Amino acid sequence: MPRCIEWGEERHQECERTEDQGYNECAREEDRGYADCCTWWPCNWLCDAWVWISNVVCVSWTWMSNVVCVSWTWISTAACVAWDFVVTIVSAILTTIESILGWILSGVAAIIELILSIPGLGTVLRWLLNLVTFLVVSMVAVGDLILGAVGIRPEKTLRICPVILRDENGEQTAEVEGVVAVLQLAADVFKRDANIRLIPSRPFNYSTGFEGAPQVDESWIHIDSRSSPTEVLDAGDSVANEFGIVGSILQMKMTSLCFYGAWRRITGFGAPITVFFIRNTLPNSSGRSLWITDYVFVNGNTTEIFTSGLQRNARTAAHEIAHSCSLWHECIDNDPTNLMGVSGSCDPVGTLAADTDNPILYDWQALLMRGSKHVSYF
């Protein structure tokens, strides 16, 4: 079922639930009012009249609130579905055009990216470009944010380019099956909570908001054919690496392995996020994201699948991708199910374990993600 209609149903049930509570409140207040009334005339007569009128007004008010709630649900759902319909058609046309002509644009962008991969200077230029595109897209996204806040959230798209690296011996840093599973979790969470469709950055990839969550498969994943140096496989501090040879190598890998969509990275319009599955990030860390870049790291061992079918840390890829889309950490003790909950954000330190298999996003987090330069309608 299309997410817009599912949401409409959820809101409708909320309206019903609030209406029921409203009528219950009115009934309780009425009973209490009559019970508390004085017993001498004319006080009891006036009191009974006041309670009766209050109850009538209360019931009418509850009814009116429900009508407004349901009407708004209908309007916002209809607007969402209509927009999904328009986007489906326009997106199909644009996807076809991009799939044919996008190679040329990406070719030009790749030349620019080669300059941006120069250690030091290239990093400065890269960060400046990403900052400017972030600011421009954020300003443009304000209208969408307002509509999203009142419940109108047609489907948007987030492109990713997952890359499994090879270590010094040519061994993959993660197994394809595990990577597919963590990306599927990300796809499910983003679709359910933010109406964002995760798609691979590749040509002729058609989608519509009327479908459910996308099904991730191994065709989404790029496996680097060449070994990577130790500094890349065990990337430590992000900022220092970005300015050095590690940042340069990663930028070049991104350009070559995720060539299609390079023009989007340069323009900041639906910029694809490259997810590098490396060997190690920091000690006690399962992933790494530097918001200003177009790539994130995920510790390959977090995708390991136990015999129980659970994964070591199924939510890491979704968590790091969400960082790239402007989300920050939350204290895990406030809600262990929140995707961005970590113990380091608690004071002094968190005591609960994250629910890594069933993470959720709050509404405000969903709206922030939808306003990111990595997320677009087309």
Add this chain to the structure above:
Amino acid sequence: MTKFETTINHPAQLNTMTSFSMARKRGLGLLKLSSEFVHNKRGVLEEQLNKYYYACGCSQSAKMLLFGLLLGGLALFLNNYYPSFAIPAWHWTVPSLGIAGAVLGKVYGLSRANHKLRQTISEIQSLWTVSTNSHEDVVGYCG
């Protein structure tokens, strides 16, 4: 129509709940406490959780609306019969005091429900003891 419901599997999930509709998480449906929470007050607490989470604030709003209308009527009466109490734009007095009363009443009703929701959550969290059990052996820090 699919009936939506959410099961609270850990007491910490209640921390971010509020009665104010703009701030609360949408689409949770009926709130149910996990069967792991074993207590004879579980049913009552679950009912209170739903009652205060989905509070309307309508009864307080209705009372304050009536009060505002009465106040407006009194102001009109004074305006018409006692020139020293003349009010500018007097014809808007009744509806504006009524609306102001309704809004204040709703805010008050929701605030009261929010306070009671917090009390209910506090009680649930004090009665519900869990053991932290996770298969995750890497702490979820990231940079």
